Amino acid sequence: MEFRRWIIDGEILDPERGFEPRALRVEVREDPLTGHTARLLSAAGLLPPQDPDELRALGERTRAGCPFCPERAEAATPKLPAEIAPEGRIRRGEALLFPNLLPYARFSSVSLYSPERHVLALDELTPRLVADNLAAQVAWARACVEADPSAGWVSINANHMLPSGSSIFHPHLQGAVNPVPTTMQRLLAQVPAGRFRDYLAHERAEGVRYLGGRARVEWLASFAPLGPCELRAFVPGVASPASLDEETVEELGAGVATAAGLYAELGYGSFNLALYGAPPGTDGYPLNLRMICRSSLTPFYRSDATCLERLHWEAAIDTSPEELARAAGDRFTKPG
Ligand SMILES: [Zn+2]
Helix, strand or coil, X not given: CCCCEEEEEEEEEEHHHXXXXXXXXXXXXXXXXXXXXXXXXXXXXXXXXXXXXXXXXXXXXXXXXXXXXXXXXXXXCCCCCCCCCXXXXXXXXXXXXXXXXXXXXXEEEEEECCCCCCCCCHHHCCHHHHHHHHHHHHHHHHXXXXXXXXXXXXXXXXXXXXXXXXXXXXXXXXXXXXXCXXXXXXXXXXXXXXXXXXXXXXXXXXXXXXXXXXCCCEEEECCCCCCCCCEEEEECCCCCHHHCCHHHHHHHHHHHHHHHHHHHHHCCCCEEEEEECCCCCCCCCCEEEEEEECCCCCCCCCCCCCXXXXXXXXXXXXXXXXXXXXXXXXXXXXXX
């Protein structure tokens, strides 16, 4: 398998050096799975760190009217039909799942890590909180697919904090169960099974971006990221979140919490996550997970999604995948 990359050179006349010529370069990389390309820029401080005080201040300002806080969650959030959950909502540990008022799919859900936790910084996302929230999503997805087997495309997603697209401050996951895939689900499901195996084998052998894992989930820093600090995980032998067993959910939860902790350590406060399922039983498709950092929450922040990300479908980022992997070290392989 070839990991294709191109170094592209340019030149400017530099105003800081009396308009002397200065060489500039950008690297373009191609993702070995889907073929999408990414632009790696020189470090330019495009993603300033999160000010924790700013995060907590907005948390306090939004607490009073929050529909997900315990005083209002019971009355303000919708219930699931009896065919999905006889109790109307799904609970696992502190997690609470209910349907999304704004549907994005045949079945759409919102699941709180905890009604009690209106402010949940990335370093507070513990393996327990994440695994319980994932388990609620898995139970819900399984019930949805059983209720409507034509809706086989399951994804579990996160917009964590407002810069990542969440409309409500209170941290949560979102689930989607749909008869048709999203564009990325379709592209990933079209990748031949052997290509996933080759990709992981290559990264394992090169050892630069490979982060390891425990028994069931393998993590790595993306070669051609879709966004800043992209981490990818693969669950061989499982095609859909609806097919995840308890042990794998625990391991995924620990991995996501580890990733969130790494992001917090790097200074970031907002991320997106997607766990892309193919229909249950799809032969050879390994469940794929992606996480990327987003801009920090601060007044007049710069969005990290520019014309390149939104309209060219190509990320331009100044965080190096290899430096991300170095920062991660061996934390993904440590037992929980
Ligand atoms: Zn709240």
